[in-house]
Amino acid sequence: MSPLAQILIGVGAISAITTLLAIIMVIADATIGNYGSVQIRINKEKDITVEGGRTLLSALMDEKIFIPSACGGRGSCGLCKVKVTSEIGEHLPTELPWLSDDERKENVRLSCQLKIKKDAAIQIPEELFNVKEFECEVKSIVDLTHDIKEITLRLKEPAQMKYKAGQFVQFEVPEYELTSEPVYRAYSISSQPSRTDEIELEIRLVPSGICTTYVFEHLKVGDTVTINGPYGHFYLQDTDARIIFVAGGSGNAPIKSILHDMLEKDIQREAVYFFGARSKCDLFLIDEMREMEKKLPNFKYVPTLSQPQPEDNWEGDVGRVTDAIERNIDSGENTEAYLCGSPGMIESVVDVLKKKGIPEDKIYYDKFA
Amino acid sequence: MSEGLAFYAIFFAAIFTNNILLTNYLGMCSFLAVSREVDTSMGLGWAVVFVMTATSALNWLAYHYILVPFDLTYLRFVVFIVIIAAFVQIVEMIIERVSDKLYIALGIFLPLITVNCAILGVSLFMVIREYTFINSIFFGLGSGIGWMVAIIAMAGIRQKMARSRVPRALVGAGIALIIAGIMALAFMGFSGMIKIT
Ligand SMILES: Cc1cc2nc3c(=O)[nH]c(=O)nc-3n(C[C@H](O)[C@H](O)[C@H](O)COP(=O)(O)OP(=O)(O)OC[C@H]3O[C@@H](n4cnc5c(N)ncnc54)[C@H](O)[C@@H]3O)c2cc1C
Numbered sequence A: 001m002s003p004l005a006q007i008l009i010g011v012g013a014i015s016a017i018t019t020l021l022a023i024i025m026v027i028a029d030a031t032i033g034n035y036g037s038v039q040i041r042i043n044k045e046k047d048i049t050v051e052g053g054r055t056l057l058s059a060l061m062d063e064k065i066f067i068p069s070a071c072g073g074r075g076s077c078g079l080c081k082v083k084v085t086s087e088i089g090e091h092l093p094t095e096l097p098w099l100s101d102d103e104r105k106e107n108v109r110l111s112c113q114l115k116i117k118k119d120a121a122i123q124i125p126e127e128l129f130n131v132k133e134f135e136c137e138v139k140s141i142v143d144l145t146h147d148i149k150e151i152t153l154r155l156k157e158p159a160q161m162k163y164k165a166g167q168f169v170q171f172e173v174p175e176y177e178l179t180s181e182p183v184y185r186a187y188s189i190s191s192q193p194s195r196t197d198e199i200e201l202e203i204r205l206v207p208s209g210i211c212t213t214y215v216f217e218h219l220k221v222g223d224t225v226t227i228n229g230p231y232g233h234f235y236l237q238d239t240d241a242r243i244i245f246v247a248g249g250s251g252n253a254p255i256k257s258i259l260h261d262m263l264e265k266d267i268q269r270e271a272v273y274f275f276g277a278r279s280k281c282d283l284f285l286i287d288e289m290r291e292m293e294k295k296l297p298n299f300k301y302v303p304t305l306s307q308p309q310p311e312d313n314w315e316g317d318v319g320r321v322t323d324a325i326e327r328n329i330d331s332g333e334n335t336e337a338y339l340c341g342s343p344g345m346i347e348s349v350v351d352v353l354k355k356k357g358i359p360e361d362k363i364y365y366d367k368f369a
Numbered sequence B: 001m002s003e004g005l006a007f008y009a010i011f012f013a014a015i016f017t018n019n020i021l022l023t024n025y026l027g028m029c030s031f032l033a034v035s036r037e038v039d040t041s042m043g044l045g046w047a048v049v050f051v052m053t054a055t056s057a058l059n060w061l062a063y064h065y066i067l068v069p070f071d072l073t074y075l076r077f078v079v080f081i082v083i084i085a086a087f088v089q090i091v092e093m094i095i096e097r098v099s100d101k102l103y104i105a106l107g108i109f110l111p112l113i114t115v116n117c118a119i120l121g122v123s124l125f126m127v128i129r130e131y132t133f134i135n136s137i138f139f140g141l142g143s144g145i146g147w148m149v150a151i152i153a154m155a156g157i158r159q160k161m162a163r164s165r166v167p168r169a170l171v172g173a174g175i176a177l178i179i180a181g182i183m184a185l186a187f188m189g190f191s192g193m194i195k196i197t
């Protein structure tokens, strides 16, 4: 056989085999993998029809019903919980770490893991119907510290957002170098609800993080971005208990929003705000907080540095936030706590607050995970 | 030539004396990544047993009825890989369709093993050693079981070791490789019982 014939036979055979397999795959996809369209009944009132075989989260998202999902469907944030009231099969191993025993019994599922293959009925909080997608224009980008930027977004369509101080939105990162599909990340709103036509975010750079790299290196004033929200239960409870706020880094965002909201609504509750940073270069908006102390006489701002540098000439509290709380709070009687920051920080602060006598159900937090 | 070897000899040899993982060190990546818990290792192990057995049969047929007649045996790498990949995909779809229970127990592991080199290794050994169809199936089955035995043993050891103090530099994959090495030495004790090469 001539070498040419040999090459042709080789190429032909490999093409034939792969084509055959590809055809089998396409047929399988259209038959075995095709679940037709399925109906989802939401809160016993609204019916939507979606393509079967997809995850519940993406099916709802297409219908503009937004379920919070800070990790973008990787099953690593545990925010996308939805209660399924029809029979839909057992929990997947990827869901279990996020669900308490009660939630498992009530058939709460992680919507990003659950594939919808037949008609189903779900129950979601009424307030999620309020969640909308907003098109915005980047109005300004300001450096707060060496690794935190303040991003102000002007809402274009719809032009206003109604939310409670302390809630968060999800920022859509379009496809770019680090991601081949849009991803969503949660950011707390740091402006107050009275500024209805714009929202402000404080974003801290996570080295090689998908969303934060996009914001730090690609986002420019004038760009159009898409967000959806508002979400979350991290807002001030309507009581007259004393308030302890605790935050580190960009965890400041929702607390700043709540403080401005208190000022505008003239809420004069006793409040103290522990803010933890490494050295002075990680502190920001100090003047604004000092101003706040003057306008809210019962409010006190306690920044604490864990590693003050000699050139900082720091005279305030030294140590971790937990040390500052230990020193400054003697009893947790009639007190509520609002914490915001990394999971590690929150866990250690919760321990200290419980030791001080604050019951766990009076400690509210947003973990930036 | 291996015509003289009975299928049961090949079967047991594949588990003990010629354990694909511990003597050939194939299939290491999923072995290291998924050997933290006995339960998950068992799930992955069953998936490997199933896929190895089925793909050695399929690849045997493709080899002897397509590649050999057209004198294309040099294409076996590519052909075996695409057959394995397509097979795993379709099986995953079927499992997802027919049974939630099976999907939870087995299905979620399937995508992990498409790229498991032990599976390709089994298909290649079987043609190099010129096994018959029946022998190939038992070779696939035995290799799969051998792989499963090894990963379950590994997971058991790692679970026991969870609380031991491992030198900092060796935490994770480092100590796992050392354990695998010691297990391989232990399995050398079987050699001499049956010989297949
Ligand atoms: C309710 C909620 C509110 C939030 N509010 C804010 C906010 O106001 N400001 C803000 O800056 N962030 C906030 N976050 C965190 C934010 O959603 C992103 O997780 C974070 O910005 C990282 O996104 P990324 O895409 O850049 O990184 P990814 O690409 O998702 O992650 C890259 C790597 O970094 C790790 N990583 C992820 N997040 C962090 C982190 N925070 N610190 C250290 N390592 C991390 C990941 O595990 C991963 O390995 C909030 C999170 C939640 C859940």
Ligand code: FES
Binding pocket: A068, A069, A070, A071, A072, A073, A074, A075, A076, A077, A078, A079, A080, A110, A111, A112, A113
């Ligand atoms: S979206 Fe994060 S766990 Fe589902």
